[in-house]
Amino acid sequence: MKRVGHSGSVIQVAVFLLVILIIPITVISACGPEPPSSKEGEMAITLTSTAFKEGGKIPAKYTCDGQGISPALEWSEPPAGTKTFALIVDDPDAPAGVFTHWVMFNVPSASRKLPEAMPTTTQLNDGSLQGKNDMGKLGYGGPCPPPGRAHRYQFTIYALDKSLELKSGTSKKELLSAMKGHILAQGQLTGLYQR
16 A cells, blocks of 8 residues: 555656756747747838828829829938848738739849839839739739728838749749848838728
8 A cells, every 4th residue: 555655646746856857948949039930021121202201191193093103212321231122012901811913022232222114014014023912913012992991002012132033923922922031121011091
């Protein structure tokens, strides 16, 4: 009987020790630092447009209610080591979730602006490539929200340390995957549009 009691105590002590060791390890790993990728692009680039201010209304000219052309964009000096830029324009307020209006990449590092009415072609004269937006088309697709509250349109520029080996017509998902680990800085400009 003593042996049974003794082995029972040993098991209890072993379980107790395991619990004491496992719980802190679990808590420490859950509260540990975020992976390095989440800190990508901590340096900021200032992105502006002559068409609208940060948080301002996007003129109808740049939407499906007007000519649907892209607005002019300009950005500040990127960090050293920048090889190319990428641009993504999203509507996070779309009814079915985030809707992508523009995907562009391999914009040359010497560029500091995009003129108004960029062509909706696979490749631009400077070598920049355009991906497909969520309308299934190349290049910029203007805001076209359903009637109701204003939607936010987020223009995000990324400074990258490499040229991406992607083809024109690539999706935002593919672009984000290819950029991972190569973002030196980023900047965002948000405009509003309501119908």
